[in-house]
Amino acid sequence: MQFFNSDKMNVDFIGKRRLFMMISAIAILVGIAALLVRGGLNYGIDFAGGTMVQVRFAKAVESDDIRQVLAGIGMGEASIQQFEGEEAHEFLIRVEKSKSDLVGLSDEIKTVLDQEFGAENVDIRRVEMVGPKVGKDLRRQGMLAIIYAMIGILIYITLRFEFRFALGAIAALAHDVMITVGVFALLNKEFSLPIIAALLAIVGYSLNDTIVVYDRIRENMKGSGKSVFVDIVNRSINQTISRTVLTSLTTMLVLISLFFLGGGVIHDFAFAMIVGVMVGTYSSIFIASPVVIAMQPKKK
């Protein structure tokens, strides 16, 4: 079976590079606009600080009932989110209150829920409390991690290829991270610690694709004689596109499995990865190489 025949394939990817760059620029701008309109990302308690309680009830319970109970102890502002699936009456209760002492908060929640619904019906499955100070630390470390990863990659590619290739790769990575973050801002999805892990995995993944194309460009440059650089790049993309799409496909297969079957914690992580892998595949074809061409020193 074969999706693409790289010998016969000759799509002019590079010729349309301005169009693709426009598309990407618009996508990034939409993400930035969403960030501005929403006043920043919807940080989970990992980054914002707060308390989160995951509770499962043995009987049917409405989120309004829970809210009423919580209002009784001054936590009516809590965000209450029901897990998907009808069998499990499972909820996530998030209190962002940046009280100096968050420690007792989950106890208070458990106590009132026990009183209202009966202790035997209430199963506290997970409690997370992150102090505001730690939240700030984690946020800073997360940013640093992504920046460090990019610097490390920049150095490696410069050593193995040329500096302009490294710039192209980094541009593609920044593009992937910005669009993925933008999607989270647009959908107002919760941005938590596992999402940072997903972003780094996306960085690694997208780079993988980019390197394969670069490698081919380098190989084709040897003994290319008088060929124009733009043609070499275009040919290289055509030759590798079959592999690029295939790998994205197999990765997407497992991500879809994780997304639907991995459970609550993994769900958002898989979502970020799915967005990232799609954007990453796109960027390694349409962004990484055109940037290298743009950086090409002008011939006298």
Next chain:
Amino acid sequence: MIKSVKLRLAIVLATIVLALIYLFPTMGGTVPDWWGKIFPTEKIHLGLDLQGGIHLLMEVDVEKAMHASTDRMTASVKRMLLEEKIKVSEVTQGNTGTIKFVLEDASELERLQTFLEERVPAWNHMSTQGSTVVYLVSEKDQQRIEKLALDQAVETMRNRIDQFGVAEPEIRVQANNRILVQLPGVKDTRRAIDLIGKTALLEFKLVNDQFDPAKISVAELGDNLEVLYEQTRDPETNAIISKRPYVLEKKSLMTGEYIANANVRFNSQFGEPYVSLEFNSQGAKLFDQITAASVKRRLAIILDNNVYSAPVIQEQISGGQAQVSGRFTAKEAHDLAIVLRAGALPAPIKILEQRTVGPSLGRDSIRNGFISMVVGFLLVVVFMVVYYRLSGLVANLALVLNLLFIMSILALAQATLTLPGIAGIVLTIGMAVDANVLIFERIREELRFGKTPRAGLDSGYGKAFLTIMDANITTLIAAIVLYQYGTGPIKGFAVTLSLGIISSLYTAIFVTRLVFDMVAERRPLKKLSI
């Protein structure tokens, strides 16, 4: 590349056998006795998010420890000055780490300075104004005291946790005076925090009955008296129900450092639990003196500034025994006995981060993780066979071995498998076939150029090799950064991702090549099923 097919086959078989040996304890459930004598018995270690438990990040208030240490030092300097007959009207600690001396006679300034330089080298002179001299604890000494406080806190916590009985707890010092504690299998968060985080400073102070605690004014309290409360808590909600004030003499006559042993006992009348204390010989002597000097007065027993009880001293107590009673549940009394035995923390601690996973969620996570792994695996395997036919089957063999190696290295290195770690393995399944996709696509290209299957194989593997290395090393860079930065479960993701990348290089290149070579050796390749 090693030429001999036989040698390569031996290497591959040996690694597979080794991997199976390391994985057996995890898979087999119970391990026979003779196994442990020859082979490893360690199972794959599950993270807190999979087996349930409590994760606590705490900060030790080292400034308080610093303050207390400087206070003690100041008191002893005061005594030494008295002996030296250097008259000072005031020696006090100002801001943490600064000590203020006020001389009665400014002409003695030089004597004071020489004395302090000689006897207390850890204090540096900061400023002099008339007869007021200010000293500062040197930075080096501050660091020493802070480190000591941190070490002591960790030691005390370890002691308490050991006595409480938690299997495989993890206690680690982190930057910024932070301590990370992980307690697998523990469910009751409030109890755990009480046990670990309680300062547990036990003090004995005399009650002053001349004043009515409800009406006493700040002026009457002065420097030597204070008001502390006896709090009664609802056993179910932990909320404070009532508070009863006491006027106490501020000076603590004795602290918990002299405790040799503490045990739970039950009141013979009502069966109420209390904690009985046994002092060491030094403490027994001290307690004897205290009780002898204050017969008929009330002695308050105070834990972390809460009054527990204030019995009247009926007679001198010489046996070196005392008891702490209050309205305890049996659990509370049990935990209190532990913290009193293990000793007080050198400084108060603050909980910065707390994560608790119940056992039911852990089980669900393992099941979900396993199901998504199997489904993801099947999808990829089917796809590879459909797309690459027999060659796809070879890639699938590499994939199975890759999973085997990841798991066995986890067991071998005693790394922790977390839920994001499982996600990392699932992701690896999708990405590991990449190396084979690269190789196979390259072989197809070479075949289209009209090369023979044999030559196509050779140049396909040869040309794809560098690309695969470059692509995987960059992903590895991202994974290593993630490991450096990540906390807890996230680290698990970085671990399995890195292991998956490294092991896929071996399985997807070395192993698959071996399979092709073995087939080619038997009979000349006419056609490649790819």
